[in-house]
Amino acid sequence: MPWLELSLVVRTDQQPSAEEALDELGALSITLQDADAETPDEQAIFEPGVGELPLWPTITLNALFDAGTDRRGLIETLSELLSWLEPEQVVFRDVADQDWERxxxxxxxxxxxxxxxxxxxxxxxxxxxxxxxxxxxxxxxxxxxxxxxxxxxxxxxxxxxxxxxxxxxxxxxxxxxxxxxxxxxxxxxxxxxxxxxxxxxxxxxxxxxxxxxxxxxxxxxxxxxxxxxxxxxxxxxxxxxxxxxxxxxxxxxxxxxxxxxxxxxxxxxxxxxxxxxxxxxxxxxxxxxxxxxxxxxxx
Structure with a gap:
């Protein structure tokens, strides 16, 4: 089945609150990437290990939702939970089914x-x-x-x-x-x-x-x-x-x-x-x- 991916670039100090907000919205998975990396796919972290929080100055959070999730509702609720968020920071992408477990x-x-x-x-x-x-x-x-x-x-x-x-x-x-x-x-x-x-x-x-x-x-x-x-x-x-x-x-x-x-x-x-x-x-x-x-x- 297809999925909806929400991407959001944040500073390192904003990452915990942003990740908590995405969890509260029901994200099925959250991956982290170095926002400044030339090949970010190679640096994705599906769930950071203990003591392995990223040291990147800016981080891309990619949250996976069901394909039918209301995009406008996600942006509105995120804006309520994160006072610093600008709607333009949020980017959506349709994602084909993958073997996420593997x-x-x-x-x-x-x-x-x-x-x-x-x-x-x-x-x-x-x-x-x-x-x-x-x-x-x-x-x-x-x-x-x-x-x-x-x-x-x-x-x-x-x-x-x-x-x-x-x-x-x-x-x-x-x-x-x-x-x-x-x-x-x-x-x-x-x-x-x-x-x-x-x-x-x-x-x-x-x-x-x-x-x-x-x-x-x-x-x-x-x-x-x-x-x-x-x-x-x-x-x-x-x-x-x-x-x-x-x-x-x-x-x-x-x-x-x-x-x-x-x-x-x-x-x-x-x-x-x-x-x-x-x-x-x-x-x-x-x-x-x-x-x-x-x-x-x-x-």
Whole structure:
């Protein structure tokens, strides 16, 4: 199927807010390029690796949307989210169908998180080592490969928990990477929640490939009567994290560890105040310009 590509040239300091805005608009994928490169296609980054944020002075963000997405609506909403944006900065291009998953695979290498958790792409065989916990991933167009700092923060948090026999809710599951990692680390069952049907398909598919499909259920928000979980994690955006705090509190059992991320540095104080109503032992951890808040549901 064809796609609609939105391109936007920004300064390095504008990149985090622009990428967050495009995520909020529902971009299926976001690639980064050196805006001044003579051959930019050779320098595309499908999702920057940990510690590998580009040092280019100007960056081209290419966001992929469904072909039928309203172009004028995208520009108007982007202008509301980004006060510095001029409509002339936005360029659209119709893109023929490509094997986006395979192109992504060329950028993705094995990565470790915490003491024993590893994320491997399907094109690289992991070593035979019983001490390693390996998640094999092919996320397709759904976000979440472990390379983004927020995903890395969440994976490291999960690796540090005792998950044996526990139930887990992963809100904003994307590729399913967090829920699947929790299951591979010993959780008894997990629920993935996402408002993007593509994410639910990718999560179920990745769970099948990792041999944990019978332990993972996926739902759209509000679907069915969902029981509260022993562990709760959400990696979305600061705005929804604030709005959904009461929902998250209801989905976490008393005493349950929780973690939220997708938070830009500077956004954490408001969320700390918001979550203090229901959660204790609040702690902030950072990586690059991103923040994770963790704690425990009040008993």
């Amino acid at each position: 192109a992504w695979m060329d950028q993705f290498k094995p990565m470790s998180f915490g003491r024993r958790l590893w994320i491997y792409p399907w094109n690289i065989e992991p070593p035979e080592d019983n001490d390693l916990v390996v998640v094999r991933l092919d996320p397709g167009l759904a976000f979440g490969s472990g390379t983004h700092p927020t995903t890395a923060l969440c994976l490291e948090w999960l690796d540090g928990l005792s998950l044996g026999g526990k139930t887990v809710i992963d809100y904003g599951c994307g590729s399913g990477i967090l829920a699947i990692a929790a299951l591979k680390l010993g959780a008894a069952s997990a629920v993935g929640i996402d408002n993007d049907p593509q994410a639910l398909i990718a999560s179920a598919d990745n769970a099948q490939r990792n041999g944990v499909a019978n332990k993972l259920a996926v739902f759209e928000p509000g679907a069915g009567n969902m029981a509260s979980a022993d562990i709760f994690i959400a990696n979305i955006l600061a705005g929804p994290l604030g709005a959904l705090a009461p929902t998250f509190a209801a989905l976490a059992k008393p005493g349950a560890p929780f973690a939220i991320s997708g938070i830009l540095a500077g956004q954490q104080e408001e969320l700390l105040q918001r979550y203090a109503e229901w959660f204790d032992e609040l702690q902030v951890d950072t990586r690059e310009d991103w923040v994770r808040i963790s704690g425990r549901r009040r008993v």
